[in-house]
Amino acid sequence: MPTFLGMSGRPLGIAITVILTFGFVLVGYDQGVMSGVITQPLWIENFPAVKGDATLLGFVVAVYDIGCLLGALFCMALGDKLGRKRSCFTGGSLVILGVIIQVASVRGSNANGALAQFIIGRVITGIGNGVNMASMPVLQAELSHQARGSLVCLECGLIATGTMLSYWLNYGVRNYKDSMTWRFPIAFQIAPALLYIAGVNFIPESPRWLCKVDRVEKAIYVLAAVNGETLEGKHTSDDLRAIVDSISLEQKIGAAFRIKDLVAGGPSQHWRRVIIGISSQFFQQIGGCNAIIYYFPILFQSSLGETQERSLLLGGVNMIVYAVFSLVSFFTVEWFGRRKLFLTGSIGQCISMVITFGCLIPGTVSAANGAALGLFLYIAFFGATYLTVPWLYATEINPLRIRAKGAALANIVNWSINFLVVMVTPIMVANIGWGTYVFFAVVNALFVPFVYFFYPETAKRSLEEIDLIFAKGYVEKISYVKAGKELPPLSVEDMKRLAVQYGLSDHDIKTSRPESENELEKASTEVINGGVHNEKV
Structure with missing residues (x-):
């Protein structure tokens, strides 16, 4: 039986999740660490240009998101060439490089030069985490089955754990009398980065990506290990056949990717699916999450009149709440579904912002507690x-x-809006006060109709079944939300039959599929006969 790290089946799945967890914790840590650093007098002393300049402060914090944007662009251009694993390794390595540049920033005789170095370090760190966030969810999803939702949500939820860790580490070093009060919290993220890089080397590559680049033998090995069965096992054969058929369908308009593929219509509905994916990331950021996460202590000091120490303490408590509630989707994303979680979040966030600005209007201490x-x-x-x-x-x-x-395109939008929100939040708070929260309340309310009418449910669906939801909606001229509700669970044979019925399979695919199946049978035979038993995957 094929193994990775000496494991297969469920234990291997857990190991993959744990290793990728360090990458998600790393992303969360970097999102939260500057919230405490920018309140430290010794950091301001090292970079005096930011003192009293809300715009420059916002830029120094937000420039990290420009790096993340560049990282997402990197994955969009080269992600399919590098593969999921090498992309993750590249991202982790860039994070370490960026951190070293930041902590090595010394004021000396040129304070502006030190600030420029710090900014460059933040950009490089951002590039690394942009690559990570464009690669890790894809790798996890493609190494999972219908339970991928819980696993990806668990890992993304641990972003909050990383943020909480950074808040409390900032609180713990608040009274240091030297520059370690800000250098150590930034440098600490090297630890999870090293664990992440080391672990990624030992987990399997995505079987879907391996098939896409014609490395079918290795894909069989990976699938067998993930399924916890022999190379000729039924689940492995069914999974591989579904992947090969899906790739055949995807390649009917040409083997090489073209930009116009992103806006293709017809039964595959690429353009609609790209817009839906982008919109989910757009909603995440424009709703105000990082206005809170990046600036929580600053908001408490400026909006609620708290001291620096109490603001850091309350920020740490708030991050405990954040980390605890981040686990909710792990338990609910499959049985409650994606749509209901989106709707619940939109309504809840809107109400929360209404409470916030409503209690800030009177301008009293008691109301500010609300x-x-x-x-x-x-x-x-x-x-x-x-x-x-x-x-x-x-x-x-x-x-x-x-x-x-x-x-990657959705990530580009995510990081672009993230930059915008983080950049303008200090300016908004300084100029319109509680009006900042009115803005976020309104935009959260606007999410609800879009999600309700345009987001089909994907819980408990294989990635190949999701293709058929859109084909069904297109062919039958019904809403894609309704198509998702009406489409029953499908076997591999059901998916092949419906692919033909809905026009996902034309003459070219029908004639090329036997070649794919012959290739599959040939690859399977080679594997069974020992062709890849000794090959390192």
Whole structure:
């Protein structure tokens, strides 16, 4: 029986999840660490240009998201060439490089030069995490079956654990008398980065990507290990056949990816699926999550009049709430579904922002305590829904042909809006005060109709079944939400039959499929006869 790390089946699945978890914790840590760093007097002393300049402060914090945007663009251009594993390794390595550059920033005689170095380090760290977030959910989804939702949500939920860790580490070093009060929290992220890089080397590559680049033998080995069965096992054969058929269908318009594939219509509905994936990431960011996460201590000081120490403490408590509620989607994403979580999050976040701005209007201390409750409620609703589900949904909603590029494009939108929100939040708070929260309340309310009418349910569906939801909606001229509700669970043979019925399989595919099946049989025979028993996958 094939193994990785000496494991197969469920134990291997758990090991894959644990290893990728370090990458998600790393992303969350980096999102939260600057919230405490920018309140430290010694950091401001090292970079005096940011003192009293809300725009420059916003830029220094937000420039990380520009790096993440560049990382997503990198994956869009080269992700399919590198593969999922090598992309993850590249992302982790860039994070370490960026961190070293940041912590090595010394003011000396040129304070502006030190700030420029710090900014460059943040950009490189952002590139690394942008690559990670464009690669890790795809790798996890393609190494999982219908339970991929719970696994991806668990990992993305651990972003909140990373953020919580950064908040409490900032609180723990708040009274240091030297630059370690800000250098150590930034440098600490090297630890999870090293664990992540080391672990990624030992987990399997995506079998879907391996098939896509004609490495079918290795894909069989990986599938057998993931399924916990022999190379000729039934589940492995069924999974591989479904993947090969799906790739054949995806390649009917040409073997090489073209930009126009992202906007293809017809039964595959690429353009609609790309827009849905992008919108989920857009909603995540424009709803105000990182206005809270990046600036929670600053918001408490400026909006609620708290001291620095109490603001850091309350921020740490809020992040505990965030981390606890981030686990909700792990238990609910499959049985409750993606749609209901999106709707619950949109309504809950809207109500939380209404409470926040409503309690800030009077301008009294007692009313401001109610605003604090609103911020706590917001982070709880966000952690339980929008923190995790968009990363999963933007990955699984796209078909294999454009999955890596579609997910990367959604990430580009995510990081672009993230940059915008993080950049303008200090300016908004300084100029319109509680009006900042009015804005976020309105935009969260606007999410509800879009999700209700355009997001089909994908829970308990294989990635190949999702293709058929869109084909059914297109051919039968019904809403894709309705198509998802009406389509029953499908076997491999059902999927092949419906692919023909809905026009996903034309003459070219019908004539090429026997070649795919002959290739599959040939590869299977070679594997069974020992062709890849000794090959390192």
